[in-house]
Amino acid sequence: MVNFSDRMDYLKASAIRELLALTRKPEIISFAGGLPAPDLFPIEDIKKATAAVLEENGKTALQYGETDGYAPLRKHIADRMFKRNQISTGPENLLLTAGSQQGLDFIGKLFLNEGDVVVMESPSYLGAINALTPYLPKFVEVPTDKDGLVMEELEHILQTTDRVKLIYVIPDFQNPSGRTWPMERRKKFMEIVTKYEIPVIEDNPYGDLRFNGEFLPALKTMDTKGLVMYMGTFSKILAPGMRVGWVCANDAVIAKLNLIAQAAVLQTSTFAAAVISKYLDMFDIDEHVSRIVPAYKHSCDLMISTMDECFPEEAVFTRPDGGLFTWVELPDYIDTKVMASQAMEKRVAYVPGEGFFPNGGNNHCMRLNYSKEPDDRIVEGIRILADVIKSNLR
């Protein structure tokens, strides 16, 4: 048998996806995934929406559709982006994708030649690193602090680095760090990228899940040159099993992304898109979101207060204002990959931090998710984890 392509030498298994299989065992207390709480899925409403779609519109919902995706859903998304995010866009600037993950793959395919540079927060979303890796870019990491990406460092990198093709950022409740950029950083960021004219991926899967502090505008609202490709998804506000997300971008980029979607997959599921669209016709998704958010705030508060109580002072962690994750930094000498096996033996799973750094290293960090487990298991799991950490302290 002939060899695989060169890009396969660089593609690694996602630590998160590999863990997902393990953590399906009910005895495992999993802080590993980014799974929304299944108890919060609006199952009955989705059932009604599906029945209505198939009754009223079954032939369309089950048939092939246009590449850019089911038009009524794109209209809903454009309306909601304006209402929630103050982003003015039309359905024609949207492409539906199979979750925002697919948007990352398509954007990588669109922009990256081998050796081009992608600039990312350090740490950044492991799935974005994986999605872009097959296009063989060089990743340059921008240092971050508690307020997210450090803008002086970004500017320095753009000044001194050739072939920067993309900047990938998550300004709201970042995965994995749980950090959110304040307003002045957003402005500064857009000033810099507008000056250097570098295309930006603004990934915003968690923006609706704010439980503390004030709403902050998307980078896309300050985008005077059409540089920002904004990605949203129904995964965290409705149901990830639908696999429906979207990219919002300028005309030229959307046209090219359409070509890529055509070639790669023809289109996103008409069925899933039609069901979501009908759900949005029949029900108030913002009311649904307003039921999720307090539940996640409760879980987050519980996890953080338990960490305050049990974790040793050597463990430094984020206190998120929204989203699904907190991020823990331990002393340098602790390898969280080694420690993960110890924790798993005690039935607790988390994601070691290393995978969130495209150039590796930083073995002393870990990501914890608080959205999936019930209260008693959050407390139990954090206590177990605290003991495991303590047993690794020198």
Place this chain on the structure above:
Amino acid sequence: MVNFSDRMDYLKASAIRELLALTRKPEIISFAGGLPAPDLFPIEDIKKATAAVLEENGKTALQYGETDGYAPLRKHIADRMFKRNQISTGPENLLLTAGSQQGLDFIGKLFLNEGDVVVMESPSYLGAINALTPYLPKFVEVPTDKDGLVMEELEHILQTTDRVKLIYVIPDFQNPSGRTWPMERRKKFMEIVTKYEIPVIEDNPYGDLRFNGEFLPALKTMDTKGLVMYMGTFSKILAPGMRVGWVCANDAVIAKLNLIAQAAVLQTSTFAAAVISKYLDMFDIDEHVSRIVPAYKHSCDLMISTMDECFPEEAVFTRPDGGLFTWVELPDYIDTKVMASQAMEKRVAYVPGEGFFPNGGNNHCMRLNYSKEPDDRIVEGIRILADVIKSNLR
């Protein structure tokens, strides 16, 4: 704004997908798509299956799942591949994809470095050419006759061509030609590829749609070296709007395809897969297929007999034993792209042949689909097309 990647210079709009938007107008008689007849969708049964999934299993169906896809559906597919195609496989050798189109993208990503060679039937499926093009292969076309790929030509190409990484074929009711390989060609093909050890994509979206002649075994059943990657889909036997297909391949290939799927899209829709799986629990899909097949036979017979009646003798066309398409060859001097505009003015759409040849040329061919239009419009459309063809004869 920086430039797009080099691969974008080669990616063209799919003639089929571009036409799909146009042919949605109800006044257009479309022989252009490969759309299954929407009247044959089992809408009521899918409604029942969806309700049952959401009642019994809603939390799982709406949640993230494993990368390789919803396990109960993979089990169903493995069972049915054995029953219908005599292919022995387990669920662990299957990867669910968003239609078989996505399988093509993933396989291209897995195997192809720039400049590698993909061998294809001439003509071949336009969507496969588009899916593989972003990986910048060189396409080598194997001549075909009325029984499909000419095996001597294939052997000659494999003998004389370096860097052949993949062979892509559709032995059953090929898209676009409507031709089917007889048994001896299948055996000969497997003899040749087994000798040269070249990975094969066997794309079989139409295999179940046989309305004349005897069932013929898949290449995969004669695959002693694990070279064949077999692709199937629910698009043509159930509903394309679901976007659920699959790849069946050896352990090493499936493991790598899983990595690619993880990175590109995380997974296929749990929701769509769970609905299809439940449909297969509750209903007999083969009974459903046995209702589709006579309808397509009827439409095919009607189209072919109308062509026999009205088309000039200069038009040579396939008499398919199944599938969705017939293929028409006109005199060399007729450009079917130019003629397509003339036909469209008279409200008839088809796909010009050129797009089915990866290296272009062959402007005198066209693909006609018979599965979508009702009887009166098939007759009317073919009569119009006959007149258009005649007006182009010298």
